[in-house]
Amino acid sequence: MSEHERSTSTVESGMSVPANDIRGVLRIKPFRTLWIALGLSSLGDWLGLLALTAMAGQLAAGNYRTENFAIAGVLLLRLLPAVVVGPLGGYIADRLDRRWTLVVGDVIRFVLFASIPIVGTLWWLYVATVLIEAVSLIWLPSKDAAVPNLVPRDRLAVANQVSMVTTYGSALPAALLFTFLALINSSLIRTFHWFNGGSVDLALYFNALTFLVGALVVARLHEVSGRPASGEITEEQTNVLKAVIEGWRFVAQNRLIRGLVIGVVGAFAAGGVVIGLGRTYVTDLGGGAAGYGVVFGALFTGLAAGMAVGPRFLVGLSRRRMFGLTLTAAGLSLIAVALFQNLVLVAFCTVLLGAFAGITWITGYTLLGLEVEDSIRGRTFAFVQSLTKIALAAVLAAAPAIAGSIGAHGVELPGKVTLTYNGAAITFLLGGIAATAFGLVSFRQMDDRPGVSVLRDVRAVFSGHDRGFYADTGLFIAFEGGEGAGKSTQARRLARWLEDQGHTVTVTHEPGATDIGRDLRHLLLHGASGISPRTEALLYAADKAEHVDSMIKPVLAEGAVVITDRYVDSALAYQGGGRDLSQSELVRLSRWATGGLRPHLTVLLDLPPEAGLARVDGTPDRLEREPLEFHSRVRQQFLDLAALDPERYAVLDATQPVDELAAQIRNAVRPLLGGVGGGVGSEVGGPGAGGVDRPYDRRDGDSGDGDGGGDQREDPSRPGQPVQPQRPSEEAQA
Ligand SMILES: Nc1ncnc2c1ncn2[C@@H]1O[C@H](COP(=O)(O)OP(=O)(O)O)[C@@H](O)[C@H]1O
Ligand SMILES: Cc1cn([C@H]2C[C@H](O)[C@@H](COP(=O)(O)OP(=O)(O)O)O2)c(=O)[nH]c1=O
Structure with missing residues (x-):
């Protein structure tokens, strides 16, 4: 291990x-x-x-x-x-x-x-x-x-x-x-x-x-x-029909929801066509019951894969764009399924179809959860779920009927080749064209970056350019979590432990660690009430920009450790999850403000907001006064962000005693201290670790470990050498 x-x-x-x-x-x-x-x-x-x-x-x-x-x-x-x-x-x-x-x-x-x-x-x-x-x-x-x-x-x-x-x-x-x-x-x-x-x-x-x-x-x-x-x-x-009728009113009013509903129904319809006609189509291609099982399995393999890896790509691409794009791709895959008259190719395209439909589905659900206003979210969910049931029923019933009435047709190609297209193939083709059209319509309805080339966006996602970067030198650790989770307590504890081992550590926080930041903090937490959500987001972003440029980057450049109490995730959780601002816009705003700098590790201290708020004493500030639901959404958003990139997060139960938490945090940080302790050779850091040109600064004369964990403080193979940072994985380096 x-x-x-x-x-x-x-x-x-x-x-x-x-x-x-x-x-x-x-x-x-x-x-x-x-x-x-x-x-x-x-x-x-x-x-x-x-x-x-x-x-x-x-x-x-x-x-x-x-x-x-x-x-x-x-x-x-x-x-x-x-x-x-x-x-x-x-x-x-x-x-x-x-x-x-x-x-x-x-x-x-x-x-x-x-x-x-x-x-x-x-x-x-x-x-x-x-x-x-x-x-x-x-x-x-x-x-x-x-x-x-x-x-x-x-x-x-x-x-x-x-x-x-x-x-x-x-x-x-x-x-x-x-x-x-x-x-x-x-x-x-x-x-x-x-x-x-x-x-x-x-x-x-x-x-x-x-x-x-x-x-x-x-x-x-x-x-x-x-x-x-x-x-x-x-x-x-909920009564299905009632939910549908009531739902129409919201859909008609809201561009985003309209696009979403069209898309989700389209995705379901495309999947439904395959389920409804899979049996016939496979028979047409000369496959039996076993072949049917293979195609059905291919669809669900694709779905599962799309749902599992889709959200990772989402980090860089606007969810709204992702939604329309993947639906269009699902439609095109269905067209391919219809045109290829070969069981192996059909199985392959079915995997693709499932994968794109899976990403569409999970993106749609996330969008509904994150970007639909709280007051109408429940109704929208009920509406979409009811509508998908009806769409699925309609497609499952209609598709075989349509295929049956179309019957079998041959297409003459030059060179005396005849391709036989039966009703099932033609229905697939129609379904594919419809899904592609649905995808394009919902893309247009929901596009939040008009004027920006889609290709550029997609390329950025695949080149990893848009995902931010990790400092080559120094070690950057962020503490995140709700009010009173114990972030400052644990940040100090960790700093003391690292210093005891000879590292140079800067503990800092957001908002308000810089001169300008202090003024911004005052405005944000104790200023006039009635500040608009966008203003709030921009002020927090301004604080981050100053913080990163004037403090964090210079310290990391010297090879030291920076521990910050709150960072970008706080903006995504409070302004994105708490308020109703668009996640993708906030991601871009934060990335711009921080120049894309990401922590090597984020420690998320998770606890129920009731417990955290009870720990806070003194007069509550502007955000602490927000209702409990606000804080619950913040918590959920923190957890969602951690789930997107588990390697970079340590999610800990913050209801535990301080000492226990501190020990778990040390365990999570220890592997990042390259050269410290055993097992470095087997670290997942890989080649990235070797390329580090600036080692940590390290004081001479280590003092004791202090936590009784029995850690070695030096790489035994390189006595007296400064420690080198290790990264959990190389993948994210831009
Ligand atoms: N694990 C813990 N269990 C119980 N109380 C804690 C724990 N960690 C911190 N506290 C207490 O909760 C309060 C808030 O802690 P603090 O570290 O300031 O949280 P944050 O920085 O997340 O707001 C403080 O009074 C602190 O002593
Ligand atoms: C950094 C940051 C903080 N915040 C909020 C979270 C907190 O309620 C407040 C910071 O106050 P602070 O007192 O530093 O919080 P805590 O004591 O819990 O660490 O600002 C945002 O809304 N967005 C952000 O980007």
Whole structure:
């Protein structure tokens, strides 16, 4: 294990894990049990979707048109109950014992799924699909309502994130499993006479089994028993149609939301076309059930990859631009899927399609969270979610129907080559063109940098130019966090420790470390009330510009350590998360003010704002007087920023005692002190560390370590040599 890894794991295996850490929530046993049940049921759901569409196609086999209508029927029946009677599920779940609802729901779904291949007719497949959906409509709200009782409040957001990732993330293993089961199934049919079922029977039986196991898992979960307190669920259940109608009013008024809604619906429609017609298209290309599994899996691999790496690119590019661009790219990928009549190429383009759609989706969600005004955010979310459901239902139903009515067509190419384009390919093409158009429209609606070339922006992102830079000499550490998190306390503690080891350290803070800064600080914190958010952002930016130029850069140039109490993240969190200013604009403003200088490490001291504000004494300043929701948004924004670049952050639970925190901070800083202590050779710093031309300044005659951590203060291989800075990674150096 490298020094870096060791220090991170020490930090995280601390007694209390930060509230935003997934492991923390999974350590709660009842939640973990419920999570396993959810995982099984989601796996079953996806497997069921694949198997049922495949089976519907088979049962109606023979005619291109009826096959497509049969598939459309299954997809529509799956979605329709949710759209029409969605809230009813919550209402019923409200009146039943939760554990029994979950167990019985799973057992019923087990029986229904197992019955489908046994009965083996199309009409029973439809009836069972509706019944299964109806049960799911009660099962899911019961599950959702159970979670808040199993998890403490501050971990609820992470718990929801885990549930969401599990629900969608299980599509990929389901696709792999489906492919695998389809292959086994065909060899079973060949080998054994008694196994004379259809090519997906095995998948359906397996699927049934996931529900039975899920039932057994939940049966042991006594913690979820009982009925919810009234009102608990109904809050979650918004009436779909009502939300849509009310939502139109906001959409019509707001350019940003209009662009977002158009885009999100476009992305869903593009994805829906692939799901709705994937089965037919793969058959057209000569692939069977296994091929279908591959394409389906490709879509979700792409989605997952896009969601995982997309936000990293976002650091440099305006989110609004990113949104329209990736949607356009998703549309173009769908066009490529339609034109290439080859299964391998189709699978490849489907990965791209999924990746772009994934980035669009996550960007859209982030935009909704960050840039839509607080007062209408809830309604906008409800509106977008309802609309996507309806769009998905419409596309899933319409696409196979359109494909069925188009039928098969050939295209004559010069040289006597005939390309056959069936209804599915042509529908894909139409869907791709529509998604591309949606992407372009929403780009125009939302562009926040008119007149600036898109190519230049994109190039800047890929060259890393826009991401800022890290000083070559010295070590720059920032402390961030809400009011009273303990930043100044810990900054001083760390400085003392570093000085004891012979480093030259400057402790500073924002705002107000320079002469001009002091005046700005006074204006900002104790000046007249009613300062506009933009003015506030500019004044903080002015303070940063002065701070960086006149203090931070000169000290770093001498090779010393700079520890600052607050830096750019404070602006992004307070002015961006707290006020409603655009994140991308603030990123650019801060970058301009600081010349792009970024800390080698940011220590984020995370704690609930109530706790932090309670620690602050004296008359509260202008920002401390802001309401609790303001401070909660600030906290969330800090956590989001840390999540974008985990290597550069140490996120610590600031409710811990001062000494414990100080030790964890030392652990996080130690690997950056190149040449100090062991394990440097295995550090992740890599080549970047070797290129350092200016070592730290280091006083002679080390005094004691002071923390009893047993650290070595010198590189044993280079006694008496000054220490060299190490960087967590090279990637970010511009
Ligand atoms: N880990 C901690 N636990 C309890 N109280 C703390 C802790 N760290 C600091 N404090 C106290 O909280 C108050 C605010 O600490 P300070 O370091 O000034 O926070 P900040 O700089 O983040 O506003 C001080 O009274 C300090 O003694
Ligand atoms: C640096 C910075 C601070 N702030 C806010 C956060 C704090 O409420 C205030 C700084 O006050 P300060 O008293 O230094 O905060 P703390 O004692 O918590 O460290 O300014 C911004 O809003 N934007 C910024 O860019």
